[in-house]
Amino acid sequence: MALTALAALPLPRRAEVNETTAPTLTSITGAQRRLEATTPARELARGAVAHVDLANRVLGRAERSRFADDIRAVLSEAAGFAAWVHADMQDTGTARTYYRLAIGSARQARHSLLAGYMIGSLAAFEIDADDPASALGLLSKARQELGERPPAIARAWLSSIEALGHATARDASAALGALREAESAVLAGERASAPPWPWVFPFDHAKLAGYRALVMVRLGRADEAVAAFAESLSSTQPATKQRGVLMIEIATAKAMSGHYDEAFHLATGALTVGVTYGSERVIQRARRFRRTYGGPVTAGVRAFDDHLRTILL
Incomplete structure (x- = not known):
């Protein structure tokens, strides 16, 4: 009788998306990011890609639910991490593919701050790839995404990347102007209680000093670069x-x-x-x-x- 009763029980329903799904998936990306600092990218790549695939499948189940935009934002963050891992492997084509997915998912989630962050991340990647012209165009798009009154941290970060882009293109005047804009935004951001997601840490004077150092290297100003590196590294441990x-x-x-x-x-x-x-x-x-x-x-x-x-x- 017991076995008959067991067989008569209804089959469990397929896993449903609820209010815990997005935070759980986000925590996985966070754990992967913490591992990235000291783990070879090739050891992380398969898991990063699998996590993107998982988020995509979950989104398929959540498409018509009230949690869909939360899952799209999770997918964007997971894709952004997969892009970063492939960039570290110098697999530039795959990195760009995941950056595009990250940007598109953030836009579909109607999360303008996340979309601006991912576009800015792609711009930084293009500067690393020695394509400052593309990067500066992307930064303009990022600002459009953020609207007229973005958080101070977003302005500071994007202006710092812009300064690096101009310096890579050997435009000293524009680079120094962007650094001044970043400095102004950092001062404004000191009044903020906590950085908005997707930023995890504040963008402070030490981080700005790090960007200033990179700018000065590209402008050939060795003494200013060394001084800025010293200022940055005295406060932060990369x-x-x-x-x-x-x-x-x-x-x-x-x-x-x-x-x-x-x-x-x-x-x-x-x-x-x-x-x-x-x-x-x-x-x-x-x-x-x-x-x-x-x-x-x-x-x-x-x-x-x-x-x-x-x-x-």
Whole structure:
């Protein structure tokens, strides 16, 4: 009788979307982001793609529910992380595909702040890819997305990326003007109680100093770059892979100042970070630094070259 009664029970319904679904999916993306700082991108890529696929399937079930926009926002954030992971692997085509998905999902969710954030993230990616013209066009679109009165943190962040874009295009006047706009926004943002999502941390003077340093490197102002790096790093401790990127930037500034062995000591350290943490992005930046170097072949340069050959083999 017991077995007969068990067989007669109704089958469980397919998992339904409710008020807990979006926060649960968001927490998975958050955990992946925390792992990213010290985990090779190739070890995260499969899980990041699977999470995007999961969010897409959940959205299919939620399409006609009141939770649909929340799930679209979750999908946008998951796709943005997948884009970042593929960018770290130097898989630029796949990264752009996921950035487009992130932007489209944010727009469908009618979340203008998230859409602006994802467009700004794509702009930063294009600057890394040495396409500042495309990046500056994207930043204009990001501002349109945010409307006339965006939060101060959004203005500070976008203006900082704009400054970097202009500096990469060798437009010093426009770059310095954008830095002034960012400084004004940072001051305005000091009155905010907490940054709005999708930002997690405030955009403060230390972060602005980091962007100023990058701008000065691209404008060839070595002393100002080193001073800005010192200001930024005295207040913030970048994640390991990001530290590798910054080591290359500081190395560039040091080479400009004629401190060649110190520059290549930093570049060699960055190479080690790139190999240890599987960041092709860091490795390629180190290789680009070597290709563009035109100074004397010192002991530090030879040590870097030996290390690079070992990696390539």
